[in-house]
Amino acid sequence: MTRPWRWLAGIAAGAALYIGLPYLLVQRGGLGIVTRGDPARRQVALTFDDGPDPRSTSLVLDTLRAAGVQATFFILPALGRQHPDLLRRLLDEGHEVLPHAHRHQHAWTLLPWVAFRDPGQATREVEQLTGTRPRFQRPPHGAYSLATVLGQHATGVTGVHWTVEARDWAADATPDTVRAEVARQVTPGGIIVLHDAGPGARTTPAALPGILEDLHSRGFEVVPLRDLRGARPGTLRDVWRTLRGR
Numbered sequence: 001m002t003r004p005w006r007w008l009a010g011i012a013a014g015a016a017l018y019i020g021l022p023y024l025l026v027q028r029g030g031l032g033i034v035t036r037g038d039p040a041r042r043q044v045a046l047t048f049d050d051g052p053d054p055r056s057t058s059l060v061l062d063t064l065r066a067a068g069v070q071a072t073f074f075i076l077p078a079l080g081r082q083h084p085d086l087l088r089r090l091l092d093e094g095h096e097v098l099p100h101a102h103r104h105q106h107a108w109t110l111l112p113w114v115a116f117r118d119p120g121q122a123t124r125e126v127e128q129l130t131g132t133r134p135r136f137q138r139p140p141h142g143a144y145s146l147a148t149v150l151g152q153h154a155t156g157v158t159g160v161h162w163t164v165e166a167r168d169w170a171a172d173a174t175p176d177t178v179r180a181e182v183a184r185q186v187t188p189g190g191i192i193v194l195h196d197a198g199p200g201a202r203t204t205p206a207a208l209p210g211i212l213e214d215l216h217s218r219g220f221e222v223v224p225l226r227d228l229r230g231a232r233p234g235t236l237r238d239v240w241r242t243l244r245g246r
Contacts, residue, residue, distance in 0.1 A: 019108055022144040026159070029239030032149070033159035034136065037189035038230025043221045044186060045228040046071040047162065048196040048204075049100055049138065052079055052086045056201035063208045065093060067216075072225040073196065074100035074138045074160075077125035087129060096224040099126040099137045099157070107143040115147035120155040136160045136225060142193075158233055160225065163190040168200035168207065175207035182211050186220070189230060 025031040037043060051057040052075060064071055073095055080087045080097075090097055099122035107115050119137050127133050137157040139148055144159070152159055164185040168178045182192060194204045194211075215222055225231065234242070 018112070018146045022146055022149055024243075025239055026144045026149060027142060027161070029242050030161060030234035031236065031239045032233050033161055034191075034225075034231045035161045035234055035242075036163050036191055036231070037228035039187065039189040041229050042188045042219050043223060043229060044164075044189070044215065045191045045225045045231070046194070046222050047074060047138070047160070047191060047225060048072070048194050049074045049140075049198075050104070050195050050200065051075055051197035052083050052090065053197035053201060054083055054086055056205050057086055057090075057196040059205035060196045060208060061089060061093060061095075063205070063212070064095070067209075067212045067222075069212060069222045070094045070096070070224050071222075072096040072098060074098050075126065076100050076104055076197075077102065077122060077129060079197070080126070080129045091130060096226050097126065097130050097132075098134045098160075098225070099123045101140050104140050106141050107139055107145040107148045110145070110147070112145070112147040115145050116151040116154070119148065119151040119157055123155050123157050160191070162193040163187065164192040166192065166194055166204075166207075166211075168195055168202075168204045169198065173200075173203045175203050175210070178203050178207040179210040179214065182207075183214050186215065186218075188220075189228070191225070191228070191231075 026033055051073060073090055075097055102118050102121035123134050123137060134157060138160045142161050164182055166178045166181040167173055195201055
């Protein structure tokens, strides 16, 4: 093998280790992260990413309060500092506040040392804002590199994924399509991801009343992640079952 081909082979092997394996085992297979709760219990966790934003998070909170529902918010700490009154409302109304990211950027595009530090930075910032040490963290886009995985382990937080992706951020999304996606995908023990800020906030506040109505009419208890029974990090056996589609 000539030297250029050796370099290319080395780059390919490095990419497979750094991105390919975390994508397959963690992001797709759920190894070491929470992906769902007890499938025998008619319960779902409702989660929101990317906030807080006073233009949209307030509308989401109004709907949750009217429905008597508490949820989990994976926040960007910088926005929490910018909007302390909104952060205080999240906490006062009993919602779970957890770290999303210090830098909202896809893990594959971050330099390795930046991706490694990000879970720890976000976790420490959220702890300073809330006074509570977070147990969980969800990276932007639910994406992992090897550095992300190692950074979570070094910080002592567990990653969280989802079973229901409502695509509220899609350019062609409407409140009706978001509501329909949740209704189509939801199963007992599931984790729903929506957005209370960013592109998803264009549709989610309007879709949320109907989503909650559908879930309650189907007998689902809607809870924050902390109350999702049976939620635990995935094992290699879970990965095998997931990748086999069972």
